[in-house]
């Protein structure tokens with residue numbers, strides 16, 4: 020009767036080789052992106068010429084693209100190397116390099132986004148819990164929750180900024196505003212996702228609402244919640260950036276976005292550098308959520324089939 | 327509505343089995359008392375009469391099986407006893423209380439066809455779930471889950487998660503969970519329905535031993551005639567549309583039952599008796615859809 024414990028399959032973890040392969044594919048896509056970008060410039064961009072000397076050797080390369088397209092001009096699509104250069108070049112005369120400045124701003128924006136994410140995530144979950152327990156509340160409020168997301172946030176963000184005084188609080192509010200929605204929707208699903216018989220089981224124990232919530236609904240909803248939290252993480256960064264624009268906060272990425280937008284023609288690569296940092300910030304946040312999810316759910320939840 | 331509904335205080339003694347008459351005479355020992363129960367599900371295309379005129383009394387320590395064609399209301403009857411759904415006619419008492427009161431007093435444990443374990447809990451924690459809900463102290467819970475793991479022979483698997491166990495092992499965990507708080511009544515809805523024949527027979531033996539050790543009253547839904555006969559003290563044969571009790575067969579096989587029980591002459595006689603009771607309904611009224619009949623025959627004779 021005693022079955023050897025070793026015969027039971029264990030949860031699978033990606034092997035080192037698998038990880039390396041993933042990293043290689045990731046790198047290949049990045050290279051492809053660069054190739055497409057500068058390939059477009061090679062065929063449709065502005066002509067360029069390098070006339071310099073390297074270790075005493077004169078260098079003179081000239082390129083005339085066969086065709087022209089607006090989208091590939093130096094103004095709309097600066098060369099990748101220009102963008103890379105912009106990261107290294109000082110942001111202001113005799114100041115630190117732009118890359119460093121942007122990194123600092125990213126950290127600031129991340130803090131705002133994190134607060135918005137936490138507040139929005141919690142609010143979203145609480146709303147979901149409320150709706151799951153009251154059909155009336157669900158019927159009455161969910162349409163408003165949906166409507167809240169169709170309101171153009173760009174239009175109401177100045178309003179929030181004025182109402183709460185410009186500062187990180189208003190930014191966090193706007194960030195939370197974009198964050199709670201996916202979490203509420205996921206909670207509505209996840210909190211009801213348990214097997215009907217599991218609910219009956221709890222009923223047979225004469226379990227109260229709180230016990231059902233704590234021991235059945237919430238644990239069941241964890242995978243649903245994390246899917247939505249990844250969406251929410253990306254949204255919270257966008258929310259923080261949008262919130263920074265009208266509040267005139269100089270410490271976040273929003274300030275650079277605004278600044279380099281205004282002086283775009285003077286240095287398009289700076290705006291591109293800022294955009295890249297913004298998306299890296301979003302990616303990093305999503306990856307962080309994913310990491311927390313893995314740490315929390317690994318070996319606790321059934322490995323997903325097809326993963 | 328024209329049917330005279332028998333009440334608890336005035337049972338019609340004529341259509342009752344000897345056991346029922348005995349338990350009716352000793353009200354203190356009856357665990358389940360079902361009187362004139364009917365259940366109609368309201369659907370858009372009119373009502374579905376799932377059960378009608380059910381009278382059944384189950385005594386302390388009995389093992390009663392419900393058997394019948396698919397859709398005859400076995401699960402519904404079990405769920406009525408457990409107050410997971412309410413009857414539209416008649417009354418149900420469990421341990422001398424209304425079914426709802428009994429549920430709130432945590433008088434019964436439930437086992438479904440699927441184990442319905444919680445993935446995020448280890449095997450031991452799954453068994454402790456009812457104890458947690460009922461507010462037992464941690465040491466008490468751990469002691470109890472340890473005992474139960476031994477009872478269902480899963481000592482080495484306390485720290486595993488459900489998906490790391492085979493179907494039969496998972497169902498044993500579900501049984502252990504149902505027994506965790508020592509309920510006076512165990513309700514089981516085709517608990518071994520999803521298992522292969524060999525595992526099923528072994529589980530039958532194990533359940534038999536558990537029942538003999540704990541002397542819990544069991545109401546057991548099954549599609550398998552051999553299983554019903556082997557395990558039960560009484561087999562309730564039901565017919566469909568509307569669900570009624572067609573016959574109650576007393577299983578007078580000696581206790582304790584074991585592997586040899588299945589080889590006794592009397593065992594085969596009783597299997598035949600139950601099968602005839604099922605078939606009679608089928609032939610006599612022509613209400614049984616062929617697939618249902620086939621299912622019973624296939625599963626019963628397998």
Ligand SMILES: Nc1ncnc2c1ncn2[C@@H]1O[C@H](COP(=O)(O)OP(=O)(O)OP(=O)(O)O)[C@@H](O)[C@H]1O
Nearest residue numbers: 367368369374376395396397398399400401402403
């Ligand atoms: N929630 C429900 N709503 C409507 N009708 C229902 C509901 N539950 C059961 N029924 C109907 O009641 C009847 C009895 O169902 P029940 O599940 O009790 O049958 P069963 O004997 O357990 O069948 P099986 O052997 O297939 O499990 C069926 O006709 C079914 O369609």
Ligand SMILES: [Mg+2]
Nearest residue numbers: 400401402515
């Ligand atoms: Mg059923």
